[in-house]
Amino acid sequence: MTTLSIFDQNTPDTPRVVTEDAGKIANLLAEHGIRFERWSTRNLPADASQDEILEAYDEEIQALKKQCGFQAADVISLNPDNPQKEAFRNKFIDEHVHSEDEIRFFVRGQGLFYLHLGDQVYAVMCQKNDLISVPHGTRHWFDMGPEPAFTCIRLFTNPEGWVADFTGEDIASRLPRYETLEQATA
Numbered sequence: 001m002t003t004l005s006i007f008d009q010n011t012p013d014t015p016r017v018v019t020e021d022a023g024k025i026a027n028l029l030a031e032h033g034i035r036f037e038r039w040s041t042r043n044l045p046a047d048a049s050q051d052e053i054l055e056a057y058d059e060e061i062q063a064l065k066k067q068c069g070f071q072a073a074d075v076i077s078l079n080p081d082n083p084q085k086e087a088f089r090n091k092f093i094d095e096h097v098h099s100e101d102e103i104r105f106f107v108r109g110q111g112l113f114y115l116h117l118g119d120q121v122y123a124v125m126c127q128k129n130d131l132i133s134v135p136h137g138t139r140h141w142f143d144m145g146p147e148p149a150f151t152c153i154r155l156f157t158n159p160e161g162w163v164a165d166f167t168g169e170d171i172a173s174r175l176p177r178y179e180t181l182e183q184a185t186a
Contacts, residue, residue, distance in 0.1 A: 001125075002025065002130055003018060004029075005017070005018045005122075006120055006121070006123075007120065007175055008120060009116070013176075018184075022036075022038050028122070029132075032117050034134060035133035036124070036130070036131070036132050037130075038131070039060060039105060039130075041107060041128055044056055054075065057153060061153065064103065068101065068157075071156060072156045073155045075154070076152050076154055077108075077150070077151040078144060079148070079149055080149055082148070085147070086146075089143070089144050089146070092142040092144070093172055094167075094172050095114075095116060095139050095140065095166065095167045095169050095172050096166045097137050097138065097139055097140070098134075098163065098164060098165070099158070099163070100156065101134065102154075103133040104154055105130070105131040105152060106127060106128050106129065107152065107153060108128055109127075109128065109150030110125060110126060110127045110128070111143070111144045111145075111148070111150050111152070112124070112142065112145070113126060113141075113142055114141050116140060116171055117139075121171065123176075123181060125181060144178065145179055146179060
């Protein structure tokens with residue numbers, strides 16, 4: 001289930017707000033310029049290729065490209081049997097920013113976006129059907145958990161794809177990780 005937990009960065013042990021209401025999540029994130037939407041997913045085979053996934057969502061992708069100036073789209077997919085899953089998790093787990101918006105649509109599975117907004121951290125457990133767009137310059141990180149199982153469509157304005165500038169702050173290590181928040185909302 002999609003959830004939003006809001007933590008104070010100085011007391012990161014317990015969230016002060018937790019909600020599963022998609023409308024409330026969208027409104028709370030919109031206050032910070034973050035786009036959150038629920039899309040209808042397509043019936044695709046579990047082993048659908050990148051081309052099949054992009055074709056199934058072509059109408060939505062083209063609309064986002066036109067609206068936001070994205071130049072490229074791809075698909076990232078990870079499963080628990082991937083031998084590099086720990087390396088992939090570590091790549092995204094530290095706070096960073098981008099020079100472009102980071103947009104993800106979850107075709108399958110789930111992942112946890114942390115958004116460091118002022119002195120608060122918004123932890124959004126995104127699920128299948130969720131679209132999140134993190135504006136450029138927003139401090140954030142992503143936790144796919146120890147047993148990742150997700151497929152996302154990613155859109156980019158930079159043809160090089162995902163490029164991060166790490167902040168060097170340790171905030172990500174002070175907040176509950178994916179496995180803790182997943183258990184709390186189960």
